[in-house]
Amino acid sequence: MSEAVLDAGPLIHLAELEALDTLMDFSALFVPLAVRQEVERYQPSALTHPDLMLSHVFAPLPSPSLLAMGRALSLDKGEMEALSMMDHHPNAILLTDDSAARLAAEHRGIKAHGTIGILIRSVRKGRRTEREAIDLLRDLRGRSTLYIRPSLLVEIILALEKEWKLVPEKQ
Amino acid sequence: MSEVKTTISLPSGLAKQAQEQIQAGWFPDINSLVVEALRRYLETHRDELMERFIREDVEWGLHRDE
Numbered sequence: 001m002s003e004a005v006l007d008a009g010p011l012i013h014l015a016e017l018e019a020l021d022t023l024m025d026f027s028a029l030f031v032p033l034a035v036r037q038e039v040e041r042y043q044p045s046a047l048t049h050p051d052l053m054l055s056h057v058f059a060p061l062p063s064p065s066l067l068a069m070g071r072a073l074s075l076d077k078g079e080m081e082a083l084s085m086m087d088h089h090p091n092a093i094l095l096t097d098d099s100a101a102r103l104a105a106e107h108r109g110i111k112a113h114g115t116i117g118i119l120i121r122s123v124r125k126g127r128r129t130e131r132e133a134i135d136l137l138r139d140l141r142g143r144s145t146l147y148i149r150p151s152l153l154v155e156i157i158l159a160l161e162k163e164w165k166l167v168p169e170k171q
Numbered sequence: 172m173s174e175v176k177t178t179i180s181l182p183s184g185l186a187k188q189a190q191e192q193i194q195a196g197w198f199p200d201i202n203s204l205v206v207e208a209l210r211r212y213l214e215t216h217r218d219e220l221m222e223r224f225i226r227e228d229v230e231w232g233l234h235r236d237e
Contacts, residue, residue, distance in 0.1 A: 073215050
């Protein structure tokens with residue numbers, strides 16, 4: 001089982017979709033202070049899920065190279081703290097939906113994934129059926145504040161239905 | 172450089188933070204701050220970049236054990 005460091009996006013978006021339980025099979029879920037504060041502002045229910053053991057942590061001070069990257073990419077405080085945590089947990093996975101944070105992670109050799117990956121992974125981990133995962137993806141635009149181009153989302157759903165050999169549902 | 176005028180509404184907390192930056196002298200006015208913020212956001216949230224990350228997520232979700 002892997003450890004994960006959370007940025008605000010996946011916590012907020014999964015709470016909006018009532019799918020926070022898809023995070024349950026990570027061995028540890030680290031939530032830096034600035035991320036917690038951001039989630040408290042926008043989706044406080046994400047922090048009180050009864051079955052989710054979130055570890056609220058103080059992130060270490062960012063390294064000079066991370067500071068420089070953060071300025072260049074205009075990363076916010078939560079993203080900086082999450083990336084700083086990753087420097088001390090190099091085998092963990094950074095969970096973020098922000099593409100600037102993912103770009104920074106890529107440059108630093110950090111594994112990073114977002115809400116869509118978590119939802120699809122939940123099938124592999126036995127937490128959702130294939131159809132349930134497809135339904136959550138269909139609901140993304142209506143029920144969550146995660147932005148994704150509609151045509152790309154349709155393409156992904158069709159590809160998943162093919163991969164999972166599901167009969168496509170009529171829209 | 173041609174310009175397009177637009178009107179936006181800011182959440183009060185965000186507007187307060189913006190005003191603090193302006194008063195501290197980082198930006199001459201709210202217009203400059205919003206233009207800079209938007210330019211930077213669009214630089215790091217290009218369509219092809221976001222699409223690549225989402226496709227990587229699909230691959231990870233389907234097949235890659237961590």
